[in-house]
Amino acid sequence: MPGTTCCMPSFSGDLKITVAPNNVQVSEGSSTQLPCVVSGNNVNIQWSRNGAPVRPDGRHVLVSPDGGLILNNVKPADEGAYTCNAYTGSYSVSASAEIKVMKPSQQVLPSSVSNHFCIDQPDLANCDLIVYAKLCNNEYYSSFCCASCSRPSPRSRKHAEDGSKHAEEQTEKSERV
Structure with a gap:
């Protein structure tokens, strides 16, 4: 049962x-x-x-x-x-x-609800490195780093907070320096 x-x-x-x-x-x-x-x-x-x-x-x-x-x-x-x-x-x-x-x-629930069950497998991959190298779109790597890859990047959060493309461009310029 x-x-x-x-x-x-x-x-x-x-x-x-x-x-x-x-x-x-x-x-x-x-x-x-x-x-x-x-x-x-x-x-x-x-x-x-x-x-x-x-x-x-x-x-x-x-x-x-x-x-x-x-x-x-x-x-x-x-x-x-x-x-x-x-x-x-x-x-x-x-x-x-x-x-x-x-x-x-x-789909009945928002996708963020299903991500609640998402956990990283740090014994199988360095998730900080996977995120930094932008490998979250790779199914193999993202399966080990589900939680890290589901979090918005600092650039995405900043862009979403003020809704401007300008904030994203400023972040990109500062990253190049």
Whole structure:
């Protein structure tokens, strides 16, 4: 049943999911995260979609340090029931949630909401350098630096604040010096 947690009998050092994934609707091409925070010792977390194991690939599918599942550049094929399975010894707990992929024309929420689930992967890339080198349009690099690449640049913010092209030109001139 989506959004529910099933637990084995309690034991010393209870194994339980403290933050379970929730059903989400995500726009095609954006990113989303399903949390799975588990208490317990020596816990292994594995994800499955519609009963089949989900394999992190470092680009499209990532597992965050706290066990959450991150999907970048979501496609209709990513839609389905996702289950977080946590194991320690002979004990296990699981929690499930549905991901529904919306076509851009079906988008209900602003894109900034989907960026809320966006995190950088500093162990895989130097995100400050990716932003500085203007590589955020590259799908490979932006998948590691989702949060950094989603933030407006200081030039964009300044331009947006006063609405003038002049402010942008002044920034560019000062950068050349």
